[in-house]
Every structure is written in structure tokens, then in C-alpha cells.
Amino acid sequence: MKEVLAKAESKMGKTIARLESDYAAIRAGRANPAVLDKVMVDYYGAPTPVNQLAAVSVAEARVLTIQPWDGSVCRAIERAIQTSDIGINPQSDGKTIRLIFPPLTEEKRKDIVKDVSHMAEEAKIALRSIRRDAMEKLKAMKKDGELTEDDLKQAEKKTQELTDKYVKQADERSATKQKEVLTL
Numbered sequence: 001m002k003e004v005l006a007k008a009e010s011k012m013g014k015t016i017a018r019l020e021s022d023y024a025a026i027r028a029g030r031a032n033p034a035v036l037d038k039v040m041v042d043y044y045g046a047p048t049p050v051n052q053l054a055a056v057s058v059a060e061a062r063v064l065t066i067q068p069w070d071g072s073v074c075r076a077i078e079r080a081i082q083t084s085d086i087g088i089n090p091q092s093d094g095k096t097i098r099l100i101f102p103p104l105t106e107e108k109r110k111d112i113v114k115d116v117s118h119m120a121e122e123a124k125i126a127l128r129s130i131r132r133d134a135m136e137k138l139k140a141m142k143k144d145g146e147l148t149e150d151d152l153k154q155a156e157k158k159t160q161e162l163t164d165k166y167v168k169q170a171d172e173r174s175a176t177k178q179k180e181v182l183t184l
Contacts, residue, residue, distance in 0.1 A: 001138065001147060001155050008134040008159060012127055012166040019123040019170055023177045026112060031064040031101050033057070041080040043073060050077055059098070066090075066097040104181075112181045120174035124167050131163040 024034035033056040040047035050056060054068040054077060068074050077097055081090045091098045104112070135156060142152045 001141065001151060004134050004137045004141070005155065005158055005162070008130050009162055011130045012162060015123055015126045015130070016166055016169050016173070019119060019173055022119050023116065023173060026116065026177065026181070031058045031060070031062055031099070033064065035086050036064075036066075036081075039080050039084045039086070041073065041076050043076065050080070053077060054097075062101040062103070064099040064101070066099070067095070068097075071095060109181055113178050116174055116177045116181065120170050123170045127163055127166050127170065131159055134159045 021034075021037070024032070025037055026035075033051070036050045036056060039050050041050055041053055042048075043053060050066065053070070053073050054066045057065050057067075059065040066077060068077060071094070074092060074094060074097065078090045078092050081088070081097070081099070088099045088101060091100065138147065138152055138155045138159070141147045142149070147155065
């Protein structure tokens with residue numbers, strides 16, 4: 001029983017961590033190095049994340065500076081950023097790449113808030129799916145005689161409490177990100 005609950009809690013924790021990493025990659029009008037996390041550069045035939053090829057730093061509130069450690073990879077980083085879906089054109093002087101984040105329009109902010117809500121809803125669906133799987137395992141354990149009726153009720157209650165806790169966390173993360181996006 002404890003093993004089933006521990007496994008469910010672990011999966012729920014990973015779901016929230018995934019939601020946070022997705023939120024970190026959302027562009028909210030400010031320069032955030034996390035927007036480059038999903039950008040892969042073709043470095044000698046191997047897809048490599050930008051942060052492993054260069055120092056990424058926030059120069060100003062809306063400017064991200066990328067300084068490649070190997071000057072020959074500068075063009076490849078530029079191409080990777082241009083072909084990615086972050087929607088910012090890189091400016092390069094051959095040694096340093098700058099990403100200037102334009103201020104978001106009200107319409108774009110509302111679209112981003114919709115995306116944030118959608119991501120939170122998907123995370124909550126995943127959490128409920130984890131709960132359902134745990135409940136099925138617990139019921140199977142009772143059927144096999146490994147759990148008593150009282151143990152099953154207690155385990156179901158704990159599973160529901162876990163689910164409620166993580167759903168609340170997803171809602172809190174969503175509200176925080178929405179507030180961040182909507183503030184000018």
C-alpha cells in the first residue's frame with residue numbers, strides 16, 4: 001500500500017516539475033534564459049542545448065546575451081534560434097548574440113494566459129490519471145487479499161489527499177505565471 005502511494009506521489013511531483021519547466025520556457029515580456037532550454041544547436045552533428053555551448057545571461061530587462069565559448073558555433077546558434085518557435089530574431093556581431101524581447105501586446109498576453117491555463121489543466125488531468133491508476137492498483141490489492149476493507153478506504157483517502165495537494169500546487173503555479181504575464 002505504501003509503495004503504491006509513494007509511487008503515485010513521485011509521479012505527481014514529476015508532473016508539477018514538468019509544469020514548472022514548461023512555464024519557465026514561456027516568454028513573458030522579460031528576458032529569461034529558460035526560453036532557450038528547448039533550442040537545440042547542430043554541433044558537429046549532435047543536437048546540443050544552447051546553454052552547453054555558450055554563456056547565457058540577462059544583460060537588461062529585455063535583452064538576453066549569448067556568448068559562445070567556441071566562436072565557430074556562433075552562426076549555428078543563430079540559425080537554431082531563428083528556426084525555433086520563440087519568435088525572436090537574434091542580432092549578432094560575430095562574437096556575441098543578442099536577443100531583444102519586444103514588449104508584449106495585450107492580445108499576446110491574453111493568448112499566453114490561455115496557454116498557461118491550458119498547461120495547468122493538462123497537468124491536472126495527468127494528476128487525476130495518476131490517482132486513478134493508484135486507486136485501481138489498491139483495489140486489485142484488496143481483491144487479491146493483500147489489503148483489508150479499512151486499509152483500502154484509508155489508502156483511497158490518502159490518495160485523494162495527495163491528488164488535492166498537487167492539484168492545488170498546479171493551480172498556484174498557474175496563478176503565479178498568469179500574474180507574471182499580465183503585469184507590465
